[in-house]
Amino acid sequence: MVWRIEADTTATLLAIETRNEDTGMPLFSAIEYDSGVPFMDEKPYGDRTWSLAGIVEDNLILRAWGQHTPDGAGIACINATTGDVLWEQFNYTLVAIQHRQLVVRHRNFASGYEQRMNPLDGNLTQINNPATKPDAPKIVLPERYRDDKPLFLERYPIQGDLFYCQVGDRMVWAFHEVSDHTYCIRIAVSRGLKMLADRVMVSGLARMAPELFFMINNQVFFIGDNKREIVSYLV
Numbered sequence: 001m002v003w004r005i006e007a008d009t010t011a012t013l014l015a016i017e018t019r020n021e022d023t024g025m026p027l028f029s030a031i032e033y034d035s036g037v038p039f040m041d042e043k044p045y046g047d048r049t050w051s052l053a054g055i056v057e058d059n060l061i062l063r064a065w066g067q068h069t070p071d072g073a074g075i076a077c078i079n080a081t082t083g084d085v086l087w088e089q090f091n092y093t094l095v096a097i098q099h100r101q102l103v104v105r106h107r108n109f110a111s112g113y114e115q116r117m118n119p120l121d122g123n124l125t126q127i128n129n130p131a132t133k134p135d136a137p138k139i140v141l142p143e144r145y146r147d148d149k150p151l152f153l154e155r156y157p158i159q160g161d162l163f164y165c166q167v168g169d170r171m172v173w174a175f176h177e178v179s180d181h182t183y184c185i186r187i188a189v190s191r192g193l194k195m196l197a198d199r200v201m202v203s204g205l206a207r208m209a210p211e212l213f214f215m216i217n218n219q220v221f222f223i224g225d226n227k228r229e230i231v232s233y234l235v
Contacts, residue, residue, distance in 0.1 A: 002223050002230065007033070007139055008055040009216055013080055015060045016230070017052035024048040028060055030080035033219065033232065040083040045076060054097045056119040059086060061102065063094040073107035077119060087122035101125070140165055140215040142174060152195040153188065160208050167218050167235050170196065174212040174220075176205075183208050185222060187233055201231050 003026070004017040016029040027042035045062060049072060053063040058081060064074030075094050077086045092104040095114055102117040104124075118125040142163035149162065150173075159176040166172070173188040183205040188198040202209075202224035213222050218235040 001228060004052045005223075005230075006052055006055050006060075007216060008058070009139065011055075011058055013039075013055055013058065014221075014230070015052055015055040015080065018042060019048075026050055026052075028052060028062070028078060030055070030060060031230075033216070033221070036232065039081045040078070043078065043083045045078065045085070046074075050074070050076070053094055055080065056097060056100050056102075059119055061094070061097065061119060075102065075104065075117070075122070077122060086120075089117070089122050092117065138216075141211070142172070142213060142215075145173075150190070150193075152190055152193060156186065156188070156198075159183065163212050165215060167215070170235060172215070172220060172235055174201075176208050176212075179203060182206060185209065185212055185224075187213070187220065187222075189235055199233065201233060 001019050001021050002016060003019045006015045012032055012034045014031050014033045018027045025044065025048055026046065027044055029038065029042050030040040031038045049065045050062050051065060053061045058079065060078045060080055062076040062078065064072040066072035073090055073093050075089045075092055079086055091107050093107060094102060095105050096103040102119055103114050104117045105114055116125050142165045145162040145164050153173065157177055159178055162173065162175045164171055164173045169191055171190045175186060176183045177186055184200050184203040186198060186200050189196045201222045213220050220233045220235060222231045224231050
């Protein structure tokens, strides 16, 4: 089951955490989302208290969660292309990832005393100047459409809310339909009042998905098969 997804839009990589539905144990994968080529496929690391925190410089950053608090001591780094564990730190908790550096706190402190850690080697370092980092494409989430249904969508049996976002001069629409007592997600692309294309991207859902898709540049991503697959559509 897909549990968490993080994107490095500079390196065009998706980092994916999946969970064994019976044991809850995490598995970690990385794919190049432009081509769909997998680099690392469901590599196990740690117990169920470990989770994906982000992806920096082609490396997956993993963090441990505490048993009784949200913060747990433990940070690990796995190379996205080889699957090798590059370093581990068990004396620090991860606070945040900022400007491609890790903000950490020593396990002896409950708050404050934040330091910076280099994601490449796990060593403490100084704050980088964020101005030296190139801007990466933003991850876009769709908005709920609150006006009357557009005329070119009248023929579709839309179930629930209609979502949309804009890509240049085109609009990307997504919504649920009912098919054989299950739900499917359809995408539609329009320009002005004209429909350009439509396609069912995900089918066989037992219930409606709370988040239909996310977008990077003009590439749309859907999570299907009840969180067991990722489907992409290029607008």
